[in-house]
Amino acid sequence: MTRVKAVALAAVAAGLVAGPVRTAQALEPVPVLLCPFGCGLTESETILMNQMLTSGAKVALLPQETPGYMFNIQEMANKAKWKKFLFGTEDTIIQLAFQGGSPELKEFLPKPVKIPFKLLYGEGWWGQGKFLATFNCNLKTMADLKGKRISLGLRGQSDWGVFARLFLEHAYGITPKNSDIRHMTPAQLTQQLIDGVTDASVTPVGTEPNLKAFLLPGPIRQLEAASKASGKKLCYIGVTKEDVDKVNKKFGTTFLHVTLPAGTLPG
Structure with a gap:
């Protein structure tokens, strides 16, 4: 898992x-x-x-x-x-x-x-764009997504779209030239994953500064419902602290590395 x-x-x-x-x-x-x-x-x-x-x-x-x-x-x-x-x-x-x-x-x-x-x-604090959801649990790491279909948020969106691109490219070498990266709205990219026409997509999770309570917005609830209806397991692909540090060093940003407690996300 x-x-x-x-x-x-x-x-x-x-x-x-x-x-x-x-x-x-x-x-x-x-x-x-x-x-x-x-x-x-x-x-x-x-x-x-x-x-x-x-x-x-x-x-x-x-x-x-x-x-x-x-x-x-x-x-x-x-x-x-x-x-x-x-x-x-x-x-x-x-x-x-x-x-x-x-x-x-x-x-x-x-x-x-x-x-x-x-x-x-x-x-609040939001994690989307720094991890992806998939129904193909053979995809274990971000590096496994090279050459795959990846549905992200719009280019005008920060965490849904741009941050995901920055992590994929500058931590894993995944770009539109070597992978099928699509930019679309949250509703569209979520539906693509449900329909099986993409391999992985952005999905949201939020929390507060103490990292005690977590918010699971509509898109991830949709994926949870689709998982139960289809019998397909919902899995997640995260990033490592080393890769967060790599992106921060390159861009002078302050992304945080957080390990979510087991059972926080459905699947």
Whole structure:
């Protein structure tokens, strides 16, 4: 049985550029740029919005679907949005944004984004993009995926799409030239794995800073249901601490290596 042994995590946060949101006596709408539907944050921010309204907050968060956090970081460079918008982002995206336009990142981030920002609140810690799910349990390591069909998130998505590409290429030598790498939405890539038209796909898992409670979002629950219905075992392919260190050293990032307790993920 192959279980995820190690997951590299990035802290997800909402960042506001150049100062706090302007408040007013009346309820003020504040758009929050997030990610494609199914990424998890659109749902959690809607819950937060409702909780804030119930508690009498003067600000109404308005979650907005976007192509992802790589899109958001470029929007953070748009001064016209600094006073009115919040931006979903991650610590590792801020780090990578300074390297935009480099050979390794120009596909996802054509230009560097070097901006001041203020961290307002944290959402959680997410592991997607640093491990993959599969119904082919003969695939034991990331290196086994060379030449295989791999379904990832959009190029505009950080952990679902870009981080997975960085780990596959710079830790394992797996690229679009030697493997069938597809970029699509969370719903599409999950369905591809269920339908058997891909060998492995990104799937999400979240946790909090103490790494005690874990969140299993919709896509992994879909895979769990498909596994039970088909009788196919759901397995996971993780990354090693050495490979996390390798990526961190190359890009100056702060991905964390975490070993999930047995039984955390279904399968």
